[in-house]
Amino acid sequence: MLSKDEFTDLARLARLDPADPDLQGIRGDFNKILDYVNQINAVDTAKVDASYSREETRNNMRADEAGDVLGPAAIGEIAPRWEAGHFVVPGAIESE
Amino acid sequence: MSFDSITLYRSAADHVVAFNDTREYTAVELAEACLARAEACADWGAFLALDREAVLSQARASDDRRAAGKALGPLDGIPIAIKDNICAKGTTVTCASRILENFVAPYDATVIEKLRAAGAVLMGRANMDEFAMGSSTENSAFQNARNPWNPERVPGGSSGGSAVAVAAGIAPLALGSDTGGSIRQPAAFCGVVGLKPTYGRVSRYGLVAYASSLDQIGPFARSVADTALVLEAIAGADRRDSTSLAPDAEDSGSTLSGNLAEFQKRDWSGLQVGVMLPDDEAASAYDPAVLAQTNAAVDFLEKQGAQIVPLQSRLEKYLITIYYIQATAEASSNLSRYDGVRYGQQAQDAKDLMDLYVRSRTAGFGDEVKRRILLGTFVLSSGYYDAYYKSAQKARRLITKEYANFFERVDVILAPTSPSTAFALGDKVNDPIAMYQSDILTIAANLTGNPAVSIPAGADADGLPVGLQLMTAPFREQRLLEIAGGLAAGAAPDTNEQDSEDLKKNGQEFSIVSGYIDREENF
Numbered sequence: 001m002l003s004k005d006e007f008t009d010l011a012r013l014a015r016l017d018p019a020d021p022d023l024q025g026i027r028g029d030f031n032k033i034l035d036y037v038n039q040i041n042a043v044d045t046a047k048v049d050a051s052y053s054r055e056e057t058r059n060n061m062r063a064d065e066a067g068d069v070l071g072p073a074a075i076g077e078i079a080p081r082w083e084a085g086h087f088v089v090p091g092a093i094e095s096e
Numbered sequence: 097m098s099f100d101s102i103t104l105y106r107s108a109a110d111h112v113v114a115f116n117d118t119r120e121y122t123a124v125e126l127a128e129a130c131l132a133r134a135e136a137c138a139d140w141g142a143f144l145a146l147d148r149e150a151v152l153s154q155a156r157a158s159d160d161r162r163a164a165g166k167a168l169g170p171l172d173g174i175p176i177a178i179k180d181n182i183c184a185k186g187t188t189v190t191c192a193s194r195i196l197e198n199f200v201a202p203y204d205a206t207v208i209e210k211l212r213a214a215g216a217v218l219m220g221r222a223n224m225d226e227f228a229m230g231s232s233t234e235n236s237a238f239q240n241a242r243n244p245w246n247p248e249r250v251p252g253g254s255s256g257g258s259a260v261a262v263a264a265g266i267a268p269l270a271l272g273s274d275t276g277g278s279i280r281q282p283a284a285f286c287g288v289v290g291l292k293p294t295y296g297r298v299s300r301y302g303l304v305a306y307a308s309s310l311d312q313i314g315p316f317a318r319s320v321a322d323t324a325l326v327l328e329a330i331a332g333a334d335r336r337d338s339t340s341l342a343p344d345a346e347d348s349g350s351t352l353s354g355n356l357a358e359f360q361k362r363d364w365s366g367l368q369v370g371v372m373l374p375d376d377e378a379a380s381a382y383d384p385a386v387l388a389q390t391n392a393a394v395d396f397l398e399k400q401g402a403q404i405v406p407l408q409s410r411l412e413k414y415l416i417t418i419y420y421i422q423a424t425a426e427a428s429s430n431l432s433r434y435d436g437v438r439y440g441q442q443a444q445d446a447k448d449l450m451d452l453y454v455r456s457r458t459a460g461f462g463d464e465v466k467r468r469i470l471l472g473t474f475v476l477s478s479g480y481y482d483a484y485y486k487s488a489q490k491a492r493r494l495i496t497k498e499y500a501n502f503f504e505r506v507d508v509i510l511a512p513t514s515p516s517t518a519f520a521l522g523d524k525v526n527d528p529i530a531m532y533q534s535d536i537l538t539i540a541a542n543l544t545g546n547p548a549v550s551i552p553a554g555a556d557a558d559g560l561p562v563g564l565q566l567m568t569a570p571f572r573e574q575r576l577l578e579i580a581g582g583l584a585a586g587a588a589p590d591t592n593e594q595d596s597e598d599l600k601k602n603g604q605e606f607s608i609v610s611g612y613i614d615r616e617e618n619f
Contacts, residue, residue, distance in 0.1 A: 002474075014428065014473040015435070015450075016466060017458040026467050029528055033471060036529055037484065039417045045490035062335050074202045080442035087437050092449040 001031050112174050112268050112322045119162070123173025127155035127217055130175045134220070134266045140251075141233075141241035142260040144180050145188050146220035151175065154217040161215070171329055172215030177261040177270040180221040181228055182313065183302040184208045187218075191304050192236040193226045195440045195460025205302020206337065207271060207313050207330045214329040219267050223257030226462045227431065228278055228306045230254050231534045234525045235464045242521070243285060245560050249518035252282030255316070259286040262316045269326055270316040275307050276419055277513075277538025279314045280550035284513035284563020287552040289323045289580075290316050292538075294570045295545035296341035298327075299334030307426035308339075310419075310542040320551065320581035327573060341571075365401035367579070369394075370506035372407050374515075383516045385556030390512050393553060393564055393583065397510075405506050409540070411495050416532050418495070419539045421475050421488035427465075428472025434460060467528060492543050499544045503569040508579050511537055513550040513563035537565060547573050549580050 002010065007027050011018040072085050081088035115126070131148055158173035178184060181191045183201035185208075190196045204212070211218065225235035233241040233256025241256040243249040244264040251260045255272025259282035262270050272279040274292035283290025291314045298313045305311060315326035333342040371394055374382055398404050409415075436442035436456025443455030461469070475484035502509060514537060524531040541548035548567040555561050566583070568576040 010470055010474055010477070012454075013477065014466075014469050015432070015453045015457050016461075016469070017454050020458045020466075022458075022463050022466060023470075026463060026470065030467070030470065033420075033467070033528060034474070036532075037417050037421055037471070037475070039414060040421060040484060040487045040491065043411065043414050043418075043487065043491045043494070045487055045494065048490035048493050062338070067336065070202055075438070078199065078202055078439045080436060080440070089437055090446050090448050090452055 002034065112171070112317070112325060115174065116168075116170070116172070123155040123158035123162075123217065124152060126173060127151050127175055127219075130219060130267055133264065134261075137244070137260075137264045137266055139242070140244055140247065140260050140264055141223050141236075141239045142177070142257045142264065142266055143220040144190055144192060144223050144236075144238055144257070147187070150187075151217060151219050158215055158217065169213060169215030169329075170325060171211065171269075173217060174215075174269060175217045175219040175267045176211060176326070177219050177222045177258055177267040178208070179224055179255050179258050179270070179272045181224060181273060181304040181306075182207060182271060183304070184218055188221060189304065190221070190238070191227045192224045192238060193460065193462065193465070194237045195434050195456070196304075197237075197441060199440055201302075203302065205313075206299035206334045208302065210330050210332070211271075216269075216329070220261070222255070222261055222270060222272070224272075225254035225256070225278075226465050227304070227427070228254040228273055228275055228311075229427070229464050229468055231277070231281060231531050232519070232521075232525065233257065233282075234521065235462060237462050240521060243518045243560075245287065245555075246518070246558070248520055249560065250285065250521055250523075252285035252514075252518065254278040254282075255290075256282050258316050259283055259288060259290065262286070262288045262318060268318065269322060271313060271326075271330070272316055273303055273306075273311055273313050274538075274542065275310045275312075275423060276542050277535045279316065280513050280538050280541075280548060280563070280565060281535065283316055283550040284552075284561065284565075285518040287555075287561030287563075288316055288318055289320055289549065289551050289584075290314065291323050291327060291549040291573075291577075292541055292547060293327060293331065293573060294547045295542075296339055297331050297547065297571065297573065299332070299337040299340040301334055301336040301340075305426075305430040307423040308430065309426060310423060312542075320549075320577055320584055323549070324573075324577045324581075327577075363401075364397060364582070367397075367402040367508070368405055368506040369397050369402045370405045370407040370502055370509040372409065372509060372511040375408070381515055382512070383556060383562075385517065385554075386512045386515060386562050389553045389562040390510070390564060393510065397583070407502055407506070407509060409495075409498060411491065411498060412536070412540075414491060415495070415539045415543065416536060418488045418491045419535070419543060420471065420532060421484050422492060422543070424468045424472035425476050425485050425488075426472070428469045428476065431461075431465070431469055436460075464528070495540065496544045499540065499546060500569070503546075507568065507575065509567045511565050511567075513537060513565040517556045517558070517560035517562060541565075541567055545570055547571075547576050549576055551580050551584050 008018040076082040183205045185204045189201045223241045230253045232250035233253040241251045241260050243251045255278045258270035258272040261267045263286035279290040293314050317323040334340045435453045441460045446452035550563040553562050553564040566580050
């Protein structure tokens with residue numbers, strides 16, 4: 001069961017706004033979902049190795065060579081803000 | 097065959113393969129008929145975008161190739177709808193999300209390159225649940241899709257638009273993606289064939305990632321033969337997707353369409369068919385028509401000489417739990433790329449970089465996506481990782497082993513695709529756990545990586561299609577589709593010309609519906 005403060009911390013960790021009205025609605029059924037996924041504790045996994053890979057029987061290797069990449073022009077086309085070959089963002093450190 | 101738009105979509109419904117052989121009409125005629133059908137069926141919400149001129153110019157190119165005597169591809173001139181999470185250069189790829197509303201793909205997915213090389217006509221961007229998260233297509237940020245058999249019902253999801261396009265006769269073929277059943281469940285709800293290939297059979301390069309250890313691209317079609325044809329066109333190892341694998345030579349995709357005729361005359365004797373049906377307690381959650389159709393298929397197979405082996409998964413009741421831990425953990429990581437910086441929607445007037453991330457994501461994602469990102473962030477967070485994520489990983493290993501053991505005893509496993517037929521719009525959208533539970537029968541194929549196909553199998557008393565699921569061991573698609581094709585061909589009275597009223601009368605018999613919906617009042 002997550003408290004209101006813990007849910008707020010979780011939202012921040014997920015880079016979502018805790019004050020978002022949608023999230024208030026989600027919080028209502030989030031604890032029900034957690035109860036549901038808690039069933040995982042009923043599976044006896046004590047003797048099972050944690051590592052998992054679909055391809056555990058095969059290694060899919062290739063030469064370490066660069067392939068085709070999107071050039072700066074193509075990237076600039078889809079960027080929300082792009083100037084002189086760079087993405088434009090607000091300051092990473094708060095200005096106040 | 098006389099040509100008019102109605103017979104055209106009907107004939108395309110029966111066999112794309114036949115169209116390829118006979119060429120009784122041009123690619124432009126076929127494209128025009130499909131576009132007219134799309135317009136007539138617009139209120140079913142199959143597409144998020146459909147560029148008429150782009151469709152016609154691809155069709156003209158196909159006709160030009162034919163006129164010039166050039167070699168034609170196996171899908172030359174055939175329209176195929178593409179789920180809106182698969183990149184095709186120069187088209188919008190929204191994933192039915194506000195955060196990618198105006199995103200235009202700068203490159204082709206490998207499957208798109210392969211379809212272009214096969215001569216296919218890419219037709220529209222098919223509606224879906226936002227970022228493929230959902231089982232009804234009600235999580236599309238832009239519009240609901242509706243089930244052509246009854247527009248008050250959902251088409252299933254997340255590849256709902258792809259299923260609607262094929263079922264409604266808009267496009268003979270479609271591509272979807274399947275992370276927990278997102279091809280097979282809508283195929284079942286809409287009465288068409290839907291295949292999730294083996295994990296690794298088809299490159300995911302250019303598929304917008306949801307849960308990378310589970311996602312797979314696959315075809316929708318109205319026949320098993322058409323399904324095999326598309327699989328052959330899109331399968332293969334790809335150096336740009338290191339999880340794509342070259343299958344063993346004897347199961348190579350290249351032999352798939354060579355044996356299509358064999359689908360019709362299968363020798364069933366000696367075939368070991370595992371059957372998974374719910375016990376008496378669990379059966380109460382199933383639609384009686386779904387169980388009746390499954391039992392009818394089992395009876396049919398037994399009469400044909402197949403050996404029936406009842407199977408029960410010890411871990412079935414944990415499948416959804418395992419899936420939602422694993423899938424949401426991967427989703428929270430995959431969707432961290434939507435931060436408003438490099439592509440997609442960017443919040444205005446952010447005061448700093450963190451504010452830009454938070455505001456762009458909060459405005460851009462819908463409820464279900466936020467819910468899954470939060471759950472995924474939780475199960476990966478310090479203090480909870482071992483209890484949830486690591487336990488789910490271990491349980492997944494147990495399931496994979498359990499199914500590998502099953503396939504030492506049987507050739508194929510038969511089960512319903514979904515416990516119910518299509519449910520009503522709005523029925524489950526406010527109850528996430530009830531919605532998740534509708535995936536109970538499809539998730540195992542994703543967790544194990546096994547290929548599985550849903551084929552139409554009659555209808556319930558309301559005329560809504562029932563789907564049957566067949567699964568084999570990894571990279572056994574050849575066998576899987578032979579069995580599915582044989583079952584479809586052998587068991588079915590020819591119901592191709594029947595409408596839903598006729599199906600209603602046949603509700604309790606084992607039959608295969610063709611999947612296209614008549615709607616002549618639109619013509």
